[in-house]
Amino acid sequence: MSIHNHPKKAKEFVSNDERMHWHDKALWFVREKRDKASKSIPEWEKLREYAQQIKTHTMANLDKYLLEFEENATKRGIKVHFAKDAKEHNEIVYNILKEHQVKKVVKSKSMLTEECHLNPFLEKKGIEVVDTDLGERIVQFRKEPPSHIVLPAIHLKKEDVAKTFHKELGTDENNSDPTYLTRAAREHLRGKFLEADAGITGVNFAIANTGGVVVCTNEGNADMGSSLPKLHIACMGIEKIIPRLQDLSIFTRLLARSATGQPITTYTSHYHGAIENGEMHIVIVDNNRANFLSSNKYKKALNCIRCGACMNTCPVYRRSGGHSYDYVIPGPIGSSLATFRDPKLHKTLSFACSLCGSCSNVCPVKIDLDSQLYNHRQDLYEKNIISTKKRVVMKLSVWVLNSPILFSILGKITRKIVPLIPKKIIYNRFNIWGKQRDIPNMPTKSFKELYKEGSIDVK
């Protein structure tokens, strides 16, 4: 696989100025809604602190809570499976489906199944998988990955959706009225729900002391998918565990407000067992998560509750679009997760960041996202993954900067020479700064020179 290149993909996205600004504004609008919602709660910062503490505690005792969860879920008749990686996860899911002779599956949004590439795996085995979240369905029709974890089709305009639905559902190509399109999608999905033999859902929270799982959706599609067919499979990463039912309130208060600015998600569904005459399975996946636990610098990344707020606030994400990250989870948290998992493949992601720090402040569980990205950069250097050119330039700069005299001389020469060089030569193709920006005007003397001369009149 060739190395992913964020700057290149970002360039493509930025070059369509109108669409880029539309994307930026749409997400900023969500961020503003989130600001209002978070500011309506006086104890917001305390909630963030509690959430962080609960998560950190849970992760430090994860084995204990996973076993507690398994025990309690089993008592409720839920079948619990553990998978070490994506492959095992997919096989477990497939075997359950095979056992029940399932031909059609409805799925409600789960980034984990996206991470494990479950859809193509099942499709290859002849099983139809329909994503039932509206945004997910749109990108599924278009054979694209989601570009945001909460708003998977945010890169598309309603006109794009009209075109897609025209092709797939036979709606009027020129009618992009959202109500019209949503109705068409709903009708289409109704049919899929009724036909389905099994429902697969994600998990937002798994509660150790009850053995139940909680799924939050705005469209109620998880409920349809888990209560119409007899078979319900819930797939979750090991990090979704929280210790007690009462801890849940902290997270549900933070999640919807951070994600979309809503006080609560429309449906917060608790599953504590199968429906009548049905069967419920939970597949718990590691897929490289445990490694985070042993890393002091990055383990907090596992605390993520997937609200998407760091994406909405990130000025780079808003302007470069989710697909530029080439990873199942984009934005600041995605950059950290991806780089930890495969630094070589994702080496540009920790640099796709101006280190503004807005993400760490917006994060409801206080993940130190910007420090993680800073640390990743240092690790890439350590692991010899960043380019030799950059290495040489940096080493040279430090060498110059170690000598005040050399540095002063070079500064002086630059200030003298630059004004004499014709513009054409200064703004050459290697001068990336100068492509769209003028270089600063050169003063005749540096501050140091003026200070030494004693010519600074301080009164």
Next chain:
Amino acid sequence: MKIGLFIPCFMNELYPKSCIATLKLLKSLNLDVEYPEEQTCCGQPMANAGCAKDIKTLAYKFVSTFSKYDYIVAPSGSCVTMVKEHYKDFFHEDDEEYNKTKTSIYEICEFLHDIMKITKLDVKFPYKVGLHNSCHGHRALKLGTASELNIPYNNKLRNLLNLVEGIEIVDLKREDECCGFGGTFCVTQEDVSVAMGKDRINDHLDSYAQFITGADMSCLMHLEGIINRDKSPLKVVHITEILAGEVQ
């Protein structure tokens, strides 16, 4: 009380006016200020590019140059953040000299606001001014309340600017949106960087600002570069120049 003036390398070379304004501000308070001539750079650009290991020598140099002062003051939030936050990897946690440096370094506005607690400035600036809250100073040094947080609002830069006669600070739509400079980010991600800069400038233009000011010259240099290229009717000035009454 002896103060060591730390002037970021590129400001020394390219923006002597803002450096002079910084010195003047400190001198106007009758402070004993010294500019140690052996200083060069805090190493921030290299560290942000992933080469923090390489700057160890610069960090040692910085600490040995500045640890003798009671306060270290610099007109750059991001360089102060570098010393405060990122030098710690190079020093033992109870290294006295480093700990002293770390706790006595201040961004100039922070110093005027928190240490000198100034309540009066005898200067005028009768213009509409947009305040660009540069991220490092704003969020890491907490010069102002980040818009993401739910804590009481305060902004040290704004408080200081409010001491200037005739100034009108305009309200921006996005109070603390990043301008896209980001050190080497401005080159490695040129397209996004410039897009961010343009949006930041347009926010100021839409608010009828005549000047953009801020406490980090690197962000201002990036914005100025775009403004000059696009011939926008905006001027850029470092906050120290307004506070010192150096621009009329």
